[in-house]
Amino acid sequence: MTVTKGKREVKEFNCYQDDTRAEAYARLEFPGTYYLAYRDLPAVISENCEGSKALDFGCGTGRSTRFLQRLGFQTIGVDIAPEMIEKARTLDPGGDYRLIENDVSGVCEEGSFDLVLSVFTFDNIPTMEKKVELFKALGKTLNHRGTIVSLVSSPEIYTHEWTSFTTKDFPENKFAQCGDTVKIIMTDVSDSRPVTDIIWTDEGYREVYKKAGLNVLAMHKPLAKEDEPFQWVNETRIAPWTIYVLKRG
Numbered sequence: 001m002t003v004t005k006g007k008r009e010v011k012e013f014n015c016y017q018d019d020t021r022a023e024a025y026a027r028l029e030f031p032g033t034y035y036l037a038y039r040d041l042p043a044v045i046s047e048n049c050e051g052s053k054a055l056d057f058g059c060g061t062g063r064s065t066r067f068l069q070r071l072g073f074q075t076i077g078v079d080i081a082p083e084m085i086e087k088a089r090t091l092d093p094g095g096d097y098r099l100i101e102n103d104v105s106g107v108c109e110e111g112s113f114d115l116v117l118s119v120f121t122f123d124n125i126p127t128m129e130k131k132v133e134l135f136k137a138l139g140k141t142l143n144h145r146g147t148i149v150s151l152v153s154s155p156e157i158y159t160h161e162w163t164s165f166t167t168k169d170f171p172e173n174k175f176a177q178c179g180d181t182v183k184i185i186m187t188d189v190s191d192s193r194p195v196t197d198i199i200w201t202d203e204g205y206r207e208v209y210k211k212a213g214l215n216v217l218a219m220h221k222p223l224a225k226e227d228e229p230f231q232w233v234n235e236t237r238i239a240p241w242t243i244y245v246l247k248r249g
Contacts, residue, residue, distance in 0.1 A: 032163035051114025058121025062088030103137040135212035
């Protein structure tokens, strides 16, 4: 299936709907560049969220779901990839993992969550319209005090080298505009096939959130510290991730 964006066609896909990739992801925790994605989340969540009921949207093999559980949240993990959900259930038999077809409609009750966490999910979702649709649906699952924490890849991650990623084989990434497809290779997993993502800018995300009826309360771009136990490449000066804190308008 393809969707049209201006004069370009963008294919809708999920590169994580794959047994080999699910197996590789199942063994991945928080190495290198991924460490920065999760390092500051406990503080961000603590400062901006009340309550204990959470939804992990795009849970994959359950890494972020288990992360929330360790923070004390009663968490439901949802994903569209059956291979990922199956692996999550194997790794965490007592967890609540649900397969969804599109969004969370019919799977999660409206107004029931204190926190919705989405880690890397929107890197793989094409078009403004689809992103807005999904964020609208997620907003409806929040209770009156609920918060969305959306962690996405910064555009710079696709044009530099990193402790856990390489993009040197894809010089075309440098010319990508908001909404274009880009490729990146993860070096911390056994599956060395390129991942195809959708590059999206800060300006683009802010437009998505506005159209979805969400307000940006805070934005955080985590940088590495020299004394951390990793061999950083560009992480101390360029933030590979962006964390948005969102509330319903």
